[in-house]
Amino acid sequence: MVRVGLVGCGFMGQMHATVHGLVKNSQLVGVFDSSRERGEAFAAKHGCQFYDSFEALANDVDVIDICLPTFRHREFTVKAAALKKHVLCEKPMALTMDDAVTMKQACEDAGVRLMIAHCIRFWPEYALLKQIAVTGHLGDILSLNLTRYGEFPHWGSDNWLADESRAGGGALDMHIHDTDYALFLLGQPKEIFSAGTIDARGVSHIFSTFVYNKAVCHLEGGWNMPPGTPFKMAFRAVFEQGAVIMDDCPMTVYEKGKEPYIPEFPKMEAAGGGNISDLGGYYHEVAHFIDRLETGAPFDVTNPETSLQSLQVTLREIEQVKSRAAR
Numbered sequence: 001m002v003r004v005g006l007v008g009c010g011f012m013g014q015m016h017a018t019v020h021g022l023v024k025n026s027q028l029v030g031v032f033d034s035s036r037e038r039g040e041a042f043a044a045k046h047g048c049q050f051y052d053s054f055e056a057l058a059n060d061v062d063v064i065d066i067c068l069p070t071f072r073h074r075e076f077t078v079k080a081a082a083l084k085k086h087v088l089c090e091k092p093m094a095l096t097m098d099d100a101v102t103m104k105q106a107c108e109d110a111g112v113r114l115m116i117a118h119c120i121r122f123w124p125e126y127a128l129l130k131q132i133a134v135t136g137h138l139g140d141i142l143s144l145n146l147t148r149y150g151e152f153p154h155w156g157s158d159n160w161l162a163d164e165s166r167a168g169g170g171a172l173d174m175h176i177h178d179t180d181y182a183l184f185l186l187g188q189p190k191e192i193f194s195a196g197t198i199d200a201r202g203v204s205h206i207f208s209t210f211v212y213n214k215a216v217c218h219l220e221g222g223w224n225m226p227p228g229t230p231f232k233m234a235f236r237a238v239f240e241q242g243a244v245i246m247d248d249c250p251m252t253v254y255e256k257g258k259e260p261y262i263p264e265f266p267k268m269e270a271a272g273g274g275n276i277s278d279l280g281g282y283y284h285e286v287a288h289f290i291d292r293l294e295t296g297a298p299f300d301v302t303n304p305e306t307s308l309q310s311l312q313v314t315l316r317e318i319e320q321v322k323s324r325a326a327r
């Protein structure tokens with residue numbers, strides 16, 4: 001059993017805590033939050049203990065799960081590593097490459113493991129698309145569209161998401177999911193072109209084109225839609241022998257000469273009740289992390305190096321948007 005201590009009892013903390021309650025061999029021992037009121041209510045809801053210091057929590061667990069605002073990721077990862085705790089940390093890894101490199105180095109020096117929670121790699125539809133690409137069943141990918149947008153996330157404690165110096169803007173906070181996935185599927189692009197909208201919260205809507213030897217990838221991400229706009233997450237991958245599309249429709253596979261088909265993602269029930277399928281990639285991501293800690297096997301879906309690369313490319317995209325706007 002892996003004993004987990006969660007830091008940050010907000011939006012993602014709720015999701016992670018629910019998942020820890022369902023993943024075999026994960027035990028949520030306790031939580032820490034700078035808001036005692038929120039932390040205590042959260043601990044009561046999830047049947048664990050509230051600790052009034054990070055160090056006291058760390059003392060009782062094997063793993064620190066960091067669900068803090070992005071600007072706190074480096075500080076708490078370094079503190080957890082110093083206390084010899086493995087770390088699962090929400091994406092984006094950090095606000096800057098310097099912070100991210102420090103996090104990776106601190107964990108390596110301490111001999112603890114670090115995984116950044118890039119959940120889209122674990123999302124059932126996206127994971128299946130990766131599998132289809134790897135098997136070569138439909139030939140090579142010719143083009144890929146990745147889309148993710150919605151209204152501004154107003155839930156952040158202290159409205160930290162609206163502050164670019166703490167969240168990095170919509171491109172870093174939300175669009176990085178698709179940048180990370182593009183790198184997962186197609187690797188490092190040969191060329192990047194980005195343009196977008198900048199507002200008081202940073203780059204709030206971005207359009208990027210990643211050029212590869214054979215494929216081209218178009219990415220759109222933003223969080224500046226009017227209130228009430230439904231959240232959209234979509235992809236369209238065109239292969240030599242077909243296409244795979246999830247865009248206001250269930251993921252559908254089109255193959256030349258065959259009837260289109262809709263893959264089934266079986267509904268999975270957790271041992272203690274609760275529907276794992278409704279938790280999307282979050283369940284698979286945390287289950288992977290816990291399994292790899294227990295077995296000692298490498299993180300073979302996402303690792304600190306791939307997370308550094310995703311951060312680096314996203315920061316390049318943001319830089320391009322800003323320098324283009326400044327011309």
Ligand SMILES: NC(=O)c1ccc[n+]([C@@H]2O[C@H](COP(=O)([O-])OP(=O)(O)OC[C@H]3O[C@@H](n4cnc5c(N)ncnc54)[C@H](O)[C@@H]3O)[C@@H](O)[C@H]2O)c1
Pocket residue numbers: 007008009010011012013032033034035038067068069070072090091092117119155156157158160173
């Ligand atoms: N993977 C995803 O799909 C996804 C979705 C949303 C957010 N995120 C990421 O998750 C992270 C957390 O975002 P969120 O939306 O849950 O934020 P949030 O504001 O809802 O929650 C943050 C919590 O951290 C606490 N906190 C802040 N500073 C603290 C400190 N110094 N010590 C202890 N507690 C402190 C706050 O009181 C709050 O309870 C961010 O990095 C965000 O980018 C990921």
